[in-house]
Amino acid sequence: MSELQLGEGLQPVSTRITIGDGVYHQLRNALIVGRFDPGQVMTIKALAATFGTSPMPVREALRRLGAENALEIAANGSAHVPPVSAQRLDDICQARVALEGLATEQAAHRITDVEVSNLEQLVEAHESIHDAGEVYEMLLKNRDFHFAIYAASRSDVLMQLIDSLWLRYGPYMRMLSSYIAPRLGTGLHEPFSKHHHAIVAALKERNAQEARTHMIADITGTQSLLRKLCEGEAA
Known part of the structure; x- marks a missing residue:
């Protein structure tokens, strides 16, 4: 999955809100409307490049989304969209x-x-x-x-x-x-x-x-x- 595809519909985060919240809300909204494929892997490195941030706010956003069962988190910190059935x-x-x-x-x-x-x-x-x-x-x-x-x-x-x-x-x-x-x-x-x-x-x-x-x-x-x-x- 290329970074261009991974970042579809995502934008750099505004400084008017906290970076972590901005990453979280953009990812959450993108997941709700189906911007990501079932099973698609989302790496911290690729997302940080897309958002123009350090890895830390991305890691925190993925953790929050994992807690909401929107993502499944791997041991290395990367995440993937749950499969469909x-x-x-x-x-x-x-x-x-x-x-x-x-x-x-x-x-x-x-x-x-x-x-x-x-x-x-x-x-x-x-x-x-x-x-x-x-x-x-x-x-x-x-x-x-x-x-x-x-x-x-x-x-x-x-x-x-x-x-x-x-x-x-x-x-x-x-x-x-x-x-x-x-x-x-x-x-x-x-x-x-x-x-x-x-x-x-x-x-x-x-x-x-x-x-x-x-x-x-x-x-x-x-x-x-x-x-x-x-x-x-x-x-």
């Missing part, structure tokens, strides 16, 4: 269904009209980015959409737990982006867009059960596709 995918998605379904249900009771309007704009932005063929920007907007809903639940505990699950879901996002990229324009995204519209409509009506049902369908629909990819069955 259908069993691990099902385990993560089972937890996502429980937590994100609950957060969506709570959001239906607590969301404001302003927040609903923001969700409508995020759905439009997500679809327009898809039309432009920007896969990672599309995945970022998808994340913004989901977390705007979970924030409306007003539950800090649920937000923290869901954020941790999305971090562990990162390798599957990489698989998803690799599958979607050559298929943009084929209508692949339409079932998921329909769920997004249905979720917003249910939240607007403050229909908690309907919102939860469509959120779960959104999660399990992606899970079904990813399961086929894990098992090599997707065309």
Whole structure:
């Protein structure tokens, strides 16, 4: 893996924040949206060169991500992205269904009209980015959409737990982006867009059960596709 590939989407760290936190947050965000391949090795030397830092903040960032189960750390301090499997995918998605379904249900009771309007704009932005063929920007907007809903639940505990699950879901996002990229324009995204519209409509009506049902369908629909990819069955 070349340093150019390893550093895709990463930038030198600003001095306005601590270097260690800057490295950690950039790596964390990159992992969540699937910037790294499952099983990909990330060496301290290569990352330090990419970020323009000494090895120490990189080593600390990798340690923190290892503690969050986002990376697996080797004895020499290097790290690799966890491999994917259908069993691990099902385990993560089972937890996502429980937590994100609950957060969506709570959001239906607590969301404001302003927040609903923001969700409508995020759905439009997500679809327009898809039309432009920007896969990672599309995945970022998808994340913004989901977390705007979970924030409306007003539950800090649920937000923290869901954020941790999305971090562990990162390798599957990489698989998803690799599958979607050559298929943009084929209508692949339409079932998921329909769920997004249905979720917003249910939240607007403050229909908690309907919102939860469509959120779960959104999660399990992606899970079904990813399961086929894990098992090599997707065309």
